[in-house]
Amino acid sequence: MKAIILNLSAWVMLPIMDGFAKYLSSTLPVLQITWSRYFFTIVITLPIMLVFFRKNLTWTDQPKLQLIRGLLLFCANILFFYSISIISLAKALTLAFIAPLIVTALSPFLLGEKVGFRRWAAVVTGFIGSLIVIRPGFVELNLASIAALGTGVLYGFYLIITRKLHDADNPLLTLLLTGIVGAILGTMIIPTVWVQPTITEWYMMFAIGFFASIGHLFLILSLKYADASKLAPFSYFEIVTNIIIGYFFFSHFPDNWTFLGLFIIISSGIYIFKREGQIKSNYKVN
Secondary structure, eight states: OHHHHHHHHHHHHHHHHHHHHHHHTTTSOHHHHHHHHHHHHHHHHHHHHHHHOGGGOOOOSOHHHHHHHHHHHHHHHHHHHHHHTTSOHHHHHHHHTTHHHHHHHHHHHHTOOOOOHHHHHHHHHHHHHHHHHHOBTTBOOOHHHHHHHHHHHHHHHHHHHHHHHHTTSOHHHHHHHHHHHHHHHHHHHGGGTOOOOOHHHHHHHHHHHHHHHHHHHHHHHHTTTSOHHHHGGGGGHHHHHHHHHHHHHHOOOOOHHHHHHHHHHHHHHHHHHHHHHHHHHHHHHO
């Protein structure tokens, strides 16, 4: 029960971060918003780690993978924040939900995992769901929708590297290093686009870092009480929070096509999660 509560709490906090980012995108550059997400994540996370989890802060044996992982998430964040500056939170997140499908599609090549016909069918079905959302040829295909899809692709690669690091590094260390990579990259870029924020905007920028760091910390803590495969379907609760925030704060509500595409993508993702769980269980028995 602890695992579910922590996991669902994370999927409430992370969309709140997205809501602040979308609101700020009307006055601040996307790169500046992305920088704030990482800078304030370090400001919040580092003291927590040093006080409560100091024993877990041993240096990584995979610095190159940690660097690539941090770079992928940083770029994914830029694309996602750009997409939600133009299209609704729900539509952007729906398209980004192709990430688990990307992981499955690339697993045979990058992780050496065998993917059977049924999971390949689920991947294809999920991609059809994403095409239903963007409806190329029926509505104008904009850069924001492409950026949201790009977010899903980059996040898929990010998840693959996370799998590789799972047994090598402590998840808390991985969280901290990812934040450091993003903060350094953002600080290098930020002088070229900086817009002086108001006091209120500074508070919102801090809130982005706060909800990002606490949300990811809750995700990591939830894995202490349950396997990732069992918790994975709960990640789709994020779309519920996103729809609520979009409706009440931005007057956005998904159209029927988005709901249909969302249903197909989520169904495909959940099937893949369940199928992977069955395969792992059978492997352990044998």
